[in-house]
Amino acid sequence: MNKQFKSGFIAIIGRPNVGKSTLINNLVGRKIAIMSDKPQTTRNEVIGILTKKDEYQLIFVDTPGIHKPKNNLGEFMMSTVKKSLRNADLIIYMVDSSKSFGRGEEYVIEILKGLKTPVILAINKIDLAPKEEVLPIIKLYEEQIDVANIIPISALKADNIEELKKKILDNIKPGPQYYPEEATSSVEEKDLVSEIIREKILFLTKEEVPHSVAVSVELIEEEGNMVKVYASIFVERKSQKGILIGKQGSMLKKIGKMSRVELEKLWGMKVYLDLLIKVKENWRKRDSDLKNFGFRQEK
Numbered sequence: 001m002n003k004q005f006k007s008g009f010i011a012i013i014g015r016p017n018v019g020k021s022t023l024i025n026n027l028v029g030r031k032i033a034i035m036s037d038k039p040q041t042t043r044n045e046v047i048g049i050l051t052k053k054d055e056y057q058l059i060f061v062d063t064p065g066i067h068k069p070k071n072n073l074g075e076f077m078m079s080t081v082k083k084s085l086r087n088a089d090l091i092i093y094m095v096d097s098s099k100s101f102g103r104g105e106e107y108v109i110e111i112l113k114g115l116k117t118p119v120i121l122a123i124n125k126i127d128l129a130p131k132e133e134v135l136p137i138i139k140l141y142e143e144q145i146d147v148a149n150i151i152p153i154s155a156l157k158a159d160n161i162e163e164l165k166k167k168i169l170d171n172i173k174p175g176p177q178y179y180p181e182e183a184t185s186s187v188e189e190k191d192l193v194s195e196i197i198r199e200k201i202l203f204l205t206k207e208e209v210p211h212s213v214a215v216s217v218e219l220i221e222e223e224g225n226m227v228k229v230y231a232s233i234f235v236e237r238k239s240q241k242g243i244l245i246g247k248q249g250s251m252l253k254k255i256g257k258m259s260r261v262e263l264e265k266l267w268g269m270k271v272y273l274d275l276l277i278k279v280k281e282n283w284r285k286r287d288s289d290l291k292n293f294g295f296r297q298e299k
Contacts, residue, residue: 006056007175008089010168013081015104016065018096019124023155024048024062027165032185032192033062035199045080047186049179056169057177061088066108073284076295085111090171091119092164093145097137097152098128101144109145118148118171122164127154190217191294193263197231197275200258201244204251209243212236214283214293226270229263234280234293241277252277 012020021033028048046062061084064077085091093112095105112119121141126134134152141150149167153160179186187195194215202210212235219230233255235241245252256273263271283289 003055004174005054005177006169006172007059007177008172009059009061009087010090010092010172011061011063011084011088012092012094013063013066013085013108014094015096015108016067018065018094019155020062020065020094021046023092023094023122023124023153023161024060026155026158026161027058027060028184030184032187033195045084049183049185051177051179051181051183053181056172057179058165058168058172059178066111067104068107071284072287072290073295076290085115085117088117089173089175090168091115091117092122092168093119093147094122094124094155095137095141096125097123097134098125101140105144112145119145120164120167120171121145121147121150123150123152124155126152126159127157189220192266193217193220193229194231194294196262196266197233197255197259200255200262201233203258204254205243209235209240212240212284213244214280216293222269226272227263227267228272228274230274232276232278234278234283236279236281236283238279241279244277 012024014020021035024033024046025031025035025048028050032048033046048060048062049057050060051057063081063084066078066081067074069075069078091112093108123134123137123141129137138150138152148171151160151164151167153164155161194217197215198213201213214234215231216234217229217231219228221228233244235244243251244255246254252275256275260271260273263273280289283293
């Protein structure tokens with residue numbers, strides 16, 4: 001008798017910058033979510049799909065870092081998290097073993113206590129903490145929250161990822177195949193391109209600039225053996241536009257070069273990338289702008 005096919009939606013949640021995007025990329029086996037050491041890198045829900053023929057389909061949902069919102073964008077991000085939690089069959093709650101337990105984690109735990117969905121606690125970045133420090137961290141969380149499993153991992157180095165997959169499958173029930181077998185993500189091409197460009201801006205800039213950036217891809221077209229991409233980078237202030245252009249266009253050239261290199265790897269073709277920088281004051285505070293930039297309000 002054949003084993004029943006298992007499937008389910010797994011929400012990956014946690015505070016900002018705990019390694020959620022690194023984990024989902026590792027689980028799926030390819031890059032579908034951008035990574036950065038800046039908090040609140042993930043803004044929209046990102047879905048990664050892992051399918052094993054006739055056995056399972058795991059649909060991982062990368063969510064924005066849980067925080068107290070300060071503007072309309074922050075509120076949108078938190079509504080995205082809540083929607084993902086409502087629809088999840090299983091929750092992976094990620095924490096950073098190198099950071100002390102504080103109010104932020106208490107806030108996340110309070111949200112989880114109101115749910116009946118099973119939770120796996122993934123204690124990340126164990127490569128940064130001495131082994132003797134990991135056990136007290138596990139004990140601390142055991143006292144705070146009732147979970148199905150606790151697994152120490154390193155998302156960056158792929159330590160214990162296979163064990164995490166096993167525990168995920170233990171907690172997932174039989175279900176249908178939601179996506180084609182070859183699918184690895186539900187992210188549309190334009191969205192992935194805009195996120196890759198934004199990732200390079202996050203890497204190259206600091207302070208308020210990364211949080212004030214939105215990228216809109218207007219056109220992607222194939223011409224011969226080249227892909228042409230036309231995109232606009234929006235910021236909230238003229239001073240931020242100056243930073244992104246840089247002296248004699250140096251910063252914009254760096255952003256363009258880094259983005260182009262990654263896009264050429266993605267498509268296996270030469271890429272022409274046209275970037276314009278525009279100012280749209282306080283766009284994070286206006287629902288109409290959020291909608292135009294692809295942040296669809298959740299019900």
